[in-house]
Structure formats: C-alpha cells, structure tokens
Amino acid sequence: MTDAKPVVLLAPAPQKRDRIFTPEALARLRAAFTVVDLEDTPGEAVLEQYLPDAFAVVGQPDLDAGRLERARSLRAVVNVEGNFFPNVDYRAAFAQGVRVLGCGSAYSQAVAEFSLGLALDLARGISGQDGAMRAGTEQYVGGSSSDAVLLHRSSVGILGYGNLGRSFHRLLQPFHATVRIHDPWLPDAVIEDTGAQAAGLEETLRTSRFLFVFATATADNAHLLDGDALDLLPDGARVVLVSRAAVVDYDALLDRLRAGRFLAAIDVWPEEPLPATSPFRDLPNVVLSPHRAGGIPQAFHSIGDMVVDDLVLMSRGLPPVRLQAAAPELVERYRNKPVT
CATH class of the missing domain: 3.40.50.720 (NAD(P)-binding Rossmann-like Domain)
Structure with a gap:
C-alpha cells in the first residue's frame, strides 16, 4: 500500500452502505482510512487481496481461523447487521487481539x-x-x-x-x-x-x-x-x-x-x-408487525456514526466507546439469525 492510512474493508451486506452511512459519515471514514468498498467491488478475491493489510473489517464476511491468521494487521471486526453470527472464529480473533464489536445498541x-x-x-x-x-x-x-x-x-x-x-x-x-x-x-x-x-x-x-x-x-x-x-x-x-x-x-x-x-x-x-x-x-x-421495531433511518444512520467514531479512536491507540464489545464468554452462545 502506498497510502499510509489504515485500511478498512467495508463489506456491510446484508446491510447497504448508504443505509448506515450518511454522506458526511462516509466522507469522515474515507478521510481517516483507505476504504476498500466490497459493495462496489464484491468478491472473495478482493477480500483475500486486501485482508492482510486490513486494520478493520466492517461487516459480516466469513472469517475463519485461516483468514484471521492472514489478517495480521487486523484490530477490529465490526458487525453492522446487529447480530453476531457463527461465521467468525471468535476464539481465534480474541487470541489475536482483534476486537469484535457490534452495533446492537443503535436500535x-x-x-x-x-x-x-x-x-x-x-x-x-x-x-x-x-x-x-x-x-x-x-x-x-x-x-x-x-x-x-x-x-x-x-x-x-x-x-x-x-x-x-x-x-x-x-x-x-x-x-x-x-x-x-x-x-x-x-x-x-x-x-x-x-x-x-x-x-x-x-x-x-x-x-x-x-x-x-x-x-x-x-x-x-x-x-x-x-x-x-x-x-x-x-x-x-x-x-x-x-x-x-x-x-x-x-x-x-x-x-x-x-x-x-x-x-x-x-x-x-x-x-x-x-x-x-x-x-x-x-x-x-x-x-x-413485519419486523420493523428497530429499522428506522435514525437508527441505521447512528450505526455509521458509531463505526467512524470508534475506528478513529482505535487508529489513535484508544479503545472504542460507542460500539458494543462482544464478550468472549458469550459471543459463541448466540443463536440469532440474519435479518433479511
């Protein structure tokens, strides 16, 4: 990478980038980080290409122990769907010093x-x-x-x-x-x-x-x-x-x-x-009611603000304060399904 800014992989699916990031929040994210947007350029090959340099993954892609092992610069995995899924090797992430963060409080x-x-x-x-x-x-x-x-x-x-x-x-x-x-x-x-x-x-x-x-x-x-x-x-x-x-x-x-x-x-x-x-x-x-209690624009937009605020803090060597940190003792016990 020629850019000295930390790399953030943006893979928000099933969320949409523009649903959770206002234009202002997205501009802040891009000003502070090199953003690799997998919504614009989807595919496993792109994820694999940039994962070794990634400072943070924002989204819910599959992250098994092998992928995490290759992601030696990774410091945060940020779930922006609202649930922690079993497609991440959480034990490997915690052992590697990766913070696992969620946006549930936004709703x-x-x-x-x-x-x-x-x-x-x-x-x-x-x-x-x-x-x-x-x-x-x-x-x-x-x-x-x-x-x-x-x-x-x-x-x-x-x-x-x-x-x-x-x-x-x-x-x-x-x-x-x-x-x-x-x-x-x-x-x-x-x-x-x-x-x-x-x-x-x-x-x-x-x-x-x-x-x-x-x-x-x-x-x-x-x-x-x-x-x-x-x-x-x-x-x-x-x-x-x-x-x-x-x-x-x-x-x-x-x-x-x-x-x-x-x-x-x-x-x-x-x-x-x-x-x-x-x-x-x-x-x-x-x-x-058709599963609509939390899914309003203000809640969605707060997710993007929380992500930017905490990633900026972490890039300065400070802990996140707005997103919710997953507890190692509990995260593997969740059985939530994705919200479609």
Missing part, C-alpha cells in the same frame, strides 16, 4: 419506543378500533372499551435486560408500574439498583399483566416460552414480542391466542416474511 431506543406503542395499543385497542371504524362497525364511548386496561401502575415483566430491556425500562418510569425483570446473565443487584425487582421466570410470568420479551436467542433459551411457560400468564395478559422468535414456541403461542387466553403484539416471526396463509393473520387479539 435500542427505536425498539423501546415501538414496544411502548405496541403495549398501549394492546391496552386500549387502538389499531383494532381503527379497523372497526374503517369497516363501519365501531361502537362509541365505552362500548368498545370493556376489556381496556391501564399501563399505569400495572404489573410489568421484562425478559432480558440488555440494550433493549434497559432502554424500554427508562420509558416506563412515568407509568409507575411494578416491574419484575428476569435475566439469568445478570446478578440481582444490577437489576435492583434500577428500582425493579429481580425475579425468576415463573414469578415474572405469573405476575405480569404486561410481558415484554427482549431476550436474545442463545444456545440455552430456545423455546423458553413454551406451552407450560405461556400457561403461567394471567388471563387477559398483554404480551409484546420484539426480540428473537427462537425464544418462543409459536405453535404453543398460537394455541393460547386462539383460545383467547391473552393478547399479543408480535414483531418477529420464525419464518419471515410471514406466510400469507399464516393463521396468525386471522386472530383478532393479535397486533401484527
């Missing part, structure tokens, strides 16, 4: 606000009554509110207290709810310091008028919410699913929703797009 505020909106919809039937008015079947004043409830001073359960759970918890403060949080990766003191109650899964489910599922998918929690777990929920509970579909047994969920046991708002699905023939589409007690 947290957007998901939190969307979750609050879904909860209020479930509490008051907002979208359902919109549909009734369009069909000419509305009932006025209290005629359509017999099953309405307040989020205010309600009993709320939160499953998972990472970026999403913490951002949502802050939005709950004005509602003065009783909040129980279940997260087996955190000591009780961390949760209790926020003013919430640390609780086991069974207690959280049994006591929740509103249940928010923010847990990530791991090797340990597939179908955490199976039929037996869902049966613990009180009749008439409101369930908001905005995290990972693998955490829920959707067949069991469908059975309970058909029986009218509770209401749900669902943003994530085991198969996406949701098939046109899915029976979930016919349920009146479900608010449907």
Whole structure:
C-alpha cells in the first residue's frame, strides 16, 4: 500500500452502505482510512487481496481461523447487521487481539419506543378500533372499551435486560408500574439498583399483566416460552414480542391466542416474511408487525456514526466507546439469525 492510512474493508451486506452511512459519515471514514468498498467491488478475491493489510473489517464476511491468521494487521471486526453470527472464529480473533464489536445498541431506543406503542395499543385497542371504524362497525364511548386496561401502575415483566430491556425500562418510569425483570446473565443487584425487582421466570410470568420479551436467542433459551411457560400468564395478559422468535414456541403461542387466553403484539416471526396463509393473520387479539421495531433511518444512520467514531479512536491507540464489545464468554452462545 502506498497510502499510509489504515485500511478498512467495508463489506456491510446484508446491510447497504448508504443505509448506515450518511454522506458526511462516509466522507469522515474515507478521510481517516483507505476504504476498500466490497459493495462496489464484491468478491472473495478482493477480500483475500486486501485482508492482510486490513486494520478493520466492517461487516459480516466469513472469517475463519485461516483468514484471521492472514489478517495480521487486523484490530477490529465490526458487525453492522446487529447480530453476531457463527461465521467468525471468535476464539481465534480474541487470541489475536482483534476486537469484535457490534452495533446492537443503535436500535435500542427505536425498539423501546415501538414496544411502548405496541403495549398501549394492546391496552386500549387502538389499531383494532381503527379497523372497526374503517369497516363501519365501531361502537362509541365505552362500548368498545370493556376489556381496556391501564399501563399505569400495572404489573410489568421484562425478559432480558440488555440494550433493549434497559432502554424500554427508562420509558416506563412515568407509568409507575411494578416491574419484575428476569435475566439469568445478570446478578440481582444490577437489576435492583434500577428500582425493579429481580425475579425468576415463573414469578415474572405469573405476575405480569404486561410481558415484554427482549431476550436474545442463545444456545440455552430456545423455546423458553413454551406451552407450560405461556400457561403461567394471567388471563387477559398483554404480551409484546420484539426480540428473537427462537425464544418462543409459536405453535404453543398460537394455541393460547386462539383460545383467547391473552393478547399479543408480535414483531418477529420464525419464518419471515410471514406466510400469507399464516393463521396468525386471522386472530383478532393479535397486533401484527413485519419486523420493523428497530429499522428506522435514525437508527441505521447512528450505526455509521458509531463505526467512524470508534475506528478513529482505535487508529489513535484508544479503545472504542460507542460500539458494543462482544464478550468472549458469550459471543459463541448466540443463536440469532440474519435479518433479511
């Protein structure tokens, strides 16, 4: 390389470069680094050509131990999709001193606000009554509110207290709810310091008028919410699913929703797009959403800003502060699927 600037390989797929980088952020990146843009020049050959000189890889290409061994200048792998996939040899990366960074926190505020909106919809039937008015079947004043409830001073359960759970918890403060949080990766003191109650899964489910599922998918929690777990929920509970579909047994969920046991708002699905023939589409007690809680322009653009800020810091010999560092003890336990 004739240019003394550090080399950054930009391979954001399935993200798009211009979705996550504003023109200003991209200009900052190119001013500070020699950017090899694999979106413009895709292919394994280009990746292999520049990998030995790369300071950072921004994106999700396959990085096995052999590739990492050849990438002797590499200091950072930045996932900009939002999930850590098993296509990177994380042990080899950590052993080589490569930081593995993620952008998950960029989505947290957007998901939190969307979750609050879904909860209020479930509490008051907002979208359902919109549909009734369009069909000419509305009932006025209290005629359509017999099953309405307040989020205010309600009993709320939160499953998972990472970026999403913490951002949502802050939005709950004005509602003065009783909040129980279940997260087996955190000591009780961390949760209790926020003013919430640390609780086991069974207690959280049994006591929740509103249940928010923010847990990530791991090797340990597939179908955490199976039929037996869902049966613990009180009749008439409101369930908001905005995290990972693998955490829920959707067949069991469908059975309970058909029986009218509770209401749900669902943003994530085991198969996406949701098939046109899915029976979930016919349920009146479900608010449907096509995996859109976090994917708004402000969230996407914040990813590019975070990437540039942290790579510039690292090029100056300083640690990253905006992106989230993957924990060596946890990253191989994630079982998230790419968002298409």
